[in-house]
Amino acid sequence: MNRKHLISPKSQDKLFKIFAALCTGLVLLTLLVLLIDIGIKGIQRINWSFFTNLPSRHPEESGIYTALAGMVGLLFFTVIIALPIGILSGIYLQEYGKRNKLAKFIEINISNLAGVPSVIYGILGLQLFVRTAGFGNSILSGALTLALLIMPVIIVSTREAIKAVPDSLREASFGLGATKWQTVRRVVLPASFGGILTGIILSTSRAIGETAPLIVVGALAYVPFVPEGPMDQYTSLPIQIFNWTSRPQQGFVVNAAAGIIVLLLFTFILNGTAIYLRNRWYKKTAI
């Protein structure tokens, strides 16, 4: 009889396994219940007219056309603004920047920025873009705000992807007489492209779901038309859902559920693409 253990190590092992499995099960169960609840409520509203109708005060005639168009426009400008700045910053910090205290300080702060609550970005965007710059409740204001929000994520993931490129490849390139820029462009970026792309897609899918900062910068408005340019007013799918859930009529709750299904599909597709690309790229470039 081993007196050192109250419960034998073997039983401990088993107990831990059961405990971990229970925790995992709980998470999956919650998600499943949510999905089923949304699915049952919303699936009846999903048909072609739901995608093509404008918002209306009659729930069964109301659609997400303007919200979808707003979301696509918003994402387009967000990505255009955040991508080049984020990726170039990541490249600079990882490949060119010196490793000193200032670099460490910047690194920590960028990681912190990635964790700042999104509504704070909304307040910043409201003052900076909506008021000071005078862009008003436009897609541009929203996109600039979301771009600020996802930029730290893009910078961090770009750096991580570049860091994963082995130094032996850089040495090979310099050994052949390549300059820094040639090495970055022809060796480092191609080898880290998969990782960078994954970061971009994941940050985009984060931008899609954001509601709070958009409410602050004025996307919460009745917009019965499709925006045609960056200076137009707009609404976005999460905002539309938020709007519907605050209505008393049961029909709008159903609409909200249907909107959530569409939004979830969007996010799943984006995340799925990211995972697919990552696996494909890592297989191709594994050293």
Next chain:
Amino acid sequence: MVQKDSYITEGSPYGIYKLRVEGLNLYYGTKQALKDISIKIAPNTVTAFIGPSGCGKSTFLRCFNRMNDLIENVTITGSVMVDDIDIYKNMIDVYQYRKKIGMVFQKPNPFPKSIFENVAFGLRINGESSKSVLQGIVESALRQAALWEEVKDNLNKSALTLSGGQQQRLCIARAIAVKPSVLLMDEPASSLDPISTAKIEELIYQLKDQFTIVIVTHNMQQAARVSDKTAFFYLGELIEFDKTDKIFTNPSKEATQNYITGRFG
């Protein structure tokens, strides 16, 4: 063989050496890694650098193509002359210069690109884009590296699908495609099996006709097999530099004797 001996006769007139190092000191921060090294290497010879780990032989090898520039806090004094030009003088364009000095690393490091693009890399960064020119040079480099017959039907396949030994020969082809005059090899066979190692050694022997080769190795049989002259390094100093036969049969210094007979290191 006869020709080789005429090159490495001691006391050759000034200018006949391909590489000449005088009073080289190298510091990592304040730690001195190389101490007052002077050496002369004749063209079209194979010189082996041997010595225990951490003795500075790889660091010294990297002085010849200024690879140490990539590490922060490295200070170098003394002179490294290639074709009688001091490569640590500021006027030199280090990127142009590195094209004249090919380097093969310890672990095969092909780019995650096709076999063709690996060999063509050095030419592409020189601005060469003519398909026919590239094809010609890629083929001749692969032939020189004794890899052509094995890969000629798969030039567009990823270089990472090759075996370790093939990858290393690909790296040699990549290095010689830009037509350097010196080839630096940092333990090129240390991660390979005996058959691949034998192929690399045979290749070194053949490449001697066109290149001045400096090879770092931990394998003393390898040094004895492939090199004309051998330099023994210990604790950052060049202890002895002489004809390979002499180093391995009748070294002048006791430390060399101890090392090659396996008493330390």
